[in-house]
Amino acid sequence: xxxxxxxxxxxxxxxxxxxxxxxxxxxxxxxxxxxxxxxxxxxxxxxxxxxxxxxxxxxxxxxxxxxxxxxxxxxxxxxxxxxxxxxxxxxxxxxxxxxxxxxxxxxxxxxxxxxxxxxxxxxxxxxxxxxxxxxxxxxxxxxxxxxxxxxxxxxxxxxxxxxxxxxxxxxxxxxxxxxxxxxxxxxxxxxxxxxxxxxxxxxxxxxxxxxxxxxxxxxxxxxxxxxxxxxxxxxxxxxxxxxxxxxxxxxxxxxxxxxxxxxxxxxxxxxxxxxxxxxxxxxxxxxxxxxxxxxxxxxxx
Numbered sequence: 001x002x003x004x005x006x007x008x009x010x011x012x013x014x015x016x017x018x019x020x021x022x023x024x025x026x027x028x029x030x031x032x033x034x035x036x037x038x039x040x041x042x043x044x045x046x047x048x049x050x051x052x053x054x055x056x057x058x059x060x061x062x063x064x065x066x067x068x069x070x071x072x073x074x075x076x077x078x079x080x081x082x083x084x085x086x087x088x089x090x091x092x093x094x095x096x097x098x099x100x101x102x103x104x105x106x107x108x109x110x111x112x113x114x115x116x117x118x119x120x121x122x123x124x125x126x127x128x129x130x131x132x133x134x135x136x137x138x139x140x141x142x143x144x145x146x147x148x149x150x151x152x153x154x155x156x157x158x159x160x161x162x163x164x165x166x167x168x169x170x171x172x173x174x175x176x177x178x179x180x181x182x183x184x185x186x187x188x189x190x191x192x193x194x195x196x197x198x199x200x201x202x203x204x205x206x207x208x209x210x211x212x213x214x215x216x217x218x219x220x221x222x223x224x225x226x227x228x229x230x231x232x233x234x235x236x237x238x239x240x241x242x243x244x245x246x247x248x249x250x251x252x253x254x255x256x257x258x259x260x261x262x263x264x265x266x267x268x269x270x271x272x273x274x275x276x277x278x279x280x281x282x283x284x285x286x287x288x289x290x291x292x293x294x295x296x297x298x299x300x301x
């Protein structure tokens with residue numbers, strides 16, 4: 001693994017590039033961009049999947065999103081979905097510029113919110129030849145319909161007002177406002193997935209100094225009105241493999257994009273017994289998913 005920098009407009013992006021065993025500069029390899037969840041960084045689950053897939057012969061790139069981790073940008077922890085999608089294309093730009101990478105064999109793998117962004121990027125950027133997701137979340141649907149898809153969209157109107165009020169306050173000189181992406185304690189968790197999210201991000205299980213488990217309050221305005229899956233029935237034509245845990249509250253979103261994708265070569269794999277977060281790092285589940293992705297990307301890149 002080597003640390004690299006690339007750019008997305010004025011943002012300096014920080015990434016980790018994983019190379020296959022016996023890597024040779026004289027060869028040309030397929031490559032996979034791996035996209036982290038909201039509130040995460042490249043040293044967590046995206047880096048884990050990137051490392052595992054490099055072991056199957058791919059060059060892989062896990063990076064910190066704009067405004068997050070070791071990438072630049074102010075305000076810190078801005079979670080603008082449109083920036084996040086553009087990050088993916090910027091990562092593709094970097095890979096295409098490397099002589100050791102075959103530009104006709106580039107894929108993307110996204111995890112949680114990174115899965116939603118990966119779906120959107122694949123529709124927009126035809127240089128991406130295959131798409132994989134793990135525990136995919138369409139962030140807009142999550143806010144409009146709830147983690148388990150059981151809310152009414154009108155319930156999110158109050159949050160839009162919160163975003164507007166905070167932006168007004170900041171325009172008048174207030175400090176940047178933030179909201180947590182994970183509960184502040186296990187007791188605050190509203191369900192099993194969020195309890196495990198607390199454990200993953202806020203305990204030694206996977207906590208990292210650059211993953212602050214928060215995002216800017218103003219980001220709500222973009223997130224609530226965003227739809228990562230919009231027009232997937234028209235534009236998502238590349239090969240697709242989506243994976244989710246059988247016990248994940250968000251499983252319905254993985255099933256939704258599988259149904260909506262226009263791809264003539266799409267598949268869904270449900271990992272028995274896995275929760276949303278368990279797919280991030282539990283060895284047996286990650287190994288099962290990685291084996292599926294290795295076969296999928298080998299066939300389609």
